[in-house]
Amino acid sequence: MSEDVQLSKICMDFGSFRAVNNVDVTIKPGEFFSFLGPSGCGKTTILRLISGFMEPTEGSVKIGGKDMKGIRPNARPTALIFQNLALFPLMPVWENITFGLEVRGVPKAQRRAKAEELLQLVDLHDSADKRISQLSGGQKQRVAIARALAVEPKVMLLDEPLSALDLKLRQHMRAELRAIQKRTGVTFIYITHDQGEALAMSDRVGVMSQGILQQVATPQEIYNNPVNGFVASFVGENNVFVGTVKGKSGDIATFETAKGQFNARLGANVSVGDTTKLFVRPEFCTLQKTASKSANSIAVEVTEIAFEGNFVNVFVRDESGDTHMVQVQNDPSIPTPALHSKAHMIFDPQSCMILSEATDTRSGH
């Protein structure tokens, strides 16, 4: 039903520009894997390498153990859902869905039945004979998914398929896509620049920057243990402190900054003596009246309170004038701090990390 996808040290050059640099990852059969990264980092290029519209300059793409070199997209066991969907406007919905079967010579009656079945699967009844232009954005989305599923691909490739939808529908379609993936068991490779989407849907996430795969891990791992500053700041919010690593005991290091000394976990590739950054998530910070002895603490003044519904963002300013954010759950029984009140921002050494910058970018090339 599903196959693994093995990307072995693939590079893709456009002229002298390296769009994908040494990406090496194996996506397991039946996995929901997301590539997450900012615009232009090479995500679409990776999908096009897997689907066969491009061949890598270096390295190889294997699907189910079979090297895909020289195999055209129409002979690969993949189905691609394009960012703009690319439905065929001149065919009715059902012909769109079964186009892949039509080219395989499946008779019309059988195709029609399959279309009805797939329309059920994507929760789109009575639309078989509609024209594409008569569908809403979300419905087109479902037709595109059904069209890709019709060819029973081993691997489904999705290029930011939800980016054109509004927030509500997007959240609904996330759950839907995830459910379809579980039901069919097909390997899904999903591309997005929306971290919330990647974290919520995926079994594993690969975070990319400038053509380089920075980290591959489960969503929890990515969020709680980012390997470097790029991953930490691309996925989620952070309070950042610049400083130098002074000493180290166990996995906790002391970090000397202009605002005082902090204790924090030491990330990979960082050693004593390095000047780098400390990252702490706003929800791991608390505000207290008094400074803490055991945890890191910094004297601040509350400057702004933003009520976000289920949580509250409290913005505070330290003595050197830098702003930090503390995120607290919305709980009416606990009073929110008063504006302009003095407090101490406290964060535990276990919940903050000293990280290096992103893994070396294109300089090695």
Added chain:
Amino acid sequence: MQELLRRYGISLSVIMVAMTAFWLLALVVIPNLVLFKFSFRLYLPVDQLGGPNDVYTLKNYATFFESPIHINVFFSTILYSSFVTAICLAITYPLAYILAKVLKSTDTATFFLVLLVPLWVSEILRSFAWFIILSMQGPLNAVLLGIGIIDKPIRWITGFQSVIVGLVYAYILFMLFPIYNAISALDTNQIEASEDLGASMWRTHWRVIIPHSKPGIASGCVMVFMLCAGSVIVPTTLASTNSRWFTEIIQQWMFEGLDWNTGSAYAFLLLALCIIFVSLVMRILNVRLVDIAK
């Protein structure tokens, strides 16, 4: 119209509209109406004009239907015009596809420039060039003899073959541009989606690209067909004695016979019959006129 007024003010707008109207009326509508009226009158000696014989009649039109030779020429004109249209389509469609979707846009620009340069030369010179190329002692025979493909010169300018060559050359760009535009407007992702779903290149053309470019193909075909059927210069330059074009007969009536009445009747017949033919073909191929206008 509002936009026109806003941009150019009232006086300039009036001048522009008036000039367009003048062009349409004075140079297109009125001369045609005059000829149309002519076509229902008899060709009479000057002294009988206005006399009892000067009546409205269908006799000029009947002349055509009573002449098997003219009917024959009419059908070969339709036949060979269709033939030229088909050849143009067969050459142009792949070319338009390559220009629109395969080549880089900088290469496309150069290519179009090269294609357009010959248009700077007048049609009569271009037909004449073919006359020279295809003549018995011309370069084509010389080359073929030189590389040993033939061992004695071939008479190219006989039957309709030289006319076909000339017409294809003269009007092929009228086919290329609409098809190129239509294919360019197609989202490349659609072609890729088709291939990704397993379609062969042929299937992708048949099911995705051709249906999308059908309006462009239709307008190219209508244009080329009408231009061919109405062409005068190419047939007169390149036809031989055994191949006559319908326009040549109209010309004969008008300039050799000085019978403008029968000549205009023939001209309107050509127009009407071509329109009927084109609409029939469009009906069969299920293309609507509004699609073409788009």
